[in-house]
Amino acid sequence: MYERIQVKQINDHIWLLDDNGDSTGYLVTGEKSGLIIDTMTGYENVRAVAEKITDLPLAVINTHGHPDHIYGNVYFEKVHIHPADIAVAERFYQDPVFVQAIKETGLHPAEFVPVTEGKVFDLGGIELEVYELPGHTPGGIALLDRKDRILFPGDSILEQTWMQLPECLPMEQFLESLKRIQILRSEFDYLLTGHGSELVDASFCEVHLKAVEEVCMGKKDNDVPYTWFGGTCMAHPYGKEPRRIVYK
Ligand SMILES: [Zn+2]
Numbered sequence: 119m120y121e122r123i124q125v126k127q128i129n130d131h132i133w134l135l136d137d138n139g140d141s142t143g144y145l146v147t148g149e150k151s152g153l154i155i156d157t158m159t160g161y162e163n164v165r166a167v168a169e170k171i172t173d174l175p176l177a178v179i180n181t182h183g184h185p186d187h188i189y190g191n192v193y194f195e196k197v198h199i200h201p202a203d204i205a206v207a208e209r210f211y212q213d214p215v216f217v218q219a220i221k222e223t224g225l226h227p228a229e230f231v232p233v234t235e236g237k238v239f240d241l242g243g244i245e246l247e248v249y250e251l252p253g254h255t256p257g258g259i260a261l262l263d264r265k266d267r268i269l270f271p272g273d274s275i276l277e278q279t280w281m282q283l284p285e286c287l288p289m290e291q292f293l294e295s296l297k298r299i300q301i302l303r304s305e306f307d308y309l310l311t312g313h314g315s316e317l318v319d320a321s322f323c324e325v326h327l328k329a330v331e332e333v334c335m336g337k338k339d340n341d342v343p344y345t346w347f348g349g350t351c352m353a354h355p356y357g358k359e360p361r362r363i364v365y366k
Contacts, residue, residue, distance in 0.1 A: 148241025
């Protein structure tokens with residue numbers, strides 16, 4: 119078994135699970151249960167890692183359907199996801215490398231349980247509420263932990279935001295989603311993102327929103343070509359490296 123997941127304790131009931139720098143998941147516990155937010159690459163058994171931390175019953179949710187956030191779903195029976203991202207996830211389940219891996223291990227991806235805005239995971243003293251945040255993917259969600267004043271936005275509010283993928287929605291729609299999340303801004307002070315190693319000050323939301331707005335308004339004078347594994351697109355830099363909005 120690979121040992122990739124570095125566990126970092128954020129407070130007495132939140133743990134950051136850094137999957138070898140490839141992506142980040144979280145374990146949040148209350149008095150009666152726990153929630154795993156994203157299962158990451160699946161190379162290491164995230165369930166076993168979480169069960170070393172807590173013996174509470176665990177629910178699982180994917181912030182969105184990208185492979186670096188869902189492949190560890192093979193270690194669970196049921197995983198919550200927004201219905202608009204089930205097709206995205208199932209497409210990545212057909213990747214030949216993943217197909218080969220599940221053939222070799224005999225594991226199978228969890229059954230998806232659709233979850234939409236307003237769903238509250240009541241962990242006992244800690245509640246996490248689902249908010250829809252479409253853009254990076256059609257069914258992206260954020261989770262708000264009001265007690266800790268933390269928002270978990272997945273890949274939607276990241277220093278380097280990828281909006282060039284085939285499943286990404288138009289930038290204007292992403293901008294509308296980000297503006298809608300701003301309504302909650304008085305209820306959180308920190309972000310825990312899908313590719314982070316620490317708490318991020320939530321004032322980053324405004325910086326990030328402004329950058330997305332600039333792309334939508336056509337302020338592209340400083341934009342540069344950006345090469346990724348799917349080809350070359352464009353990137354809108356804002357602030358210091360690696361801050362950029364990558365777009366089609
Ligand atoms: Zn993603």
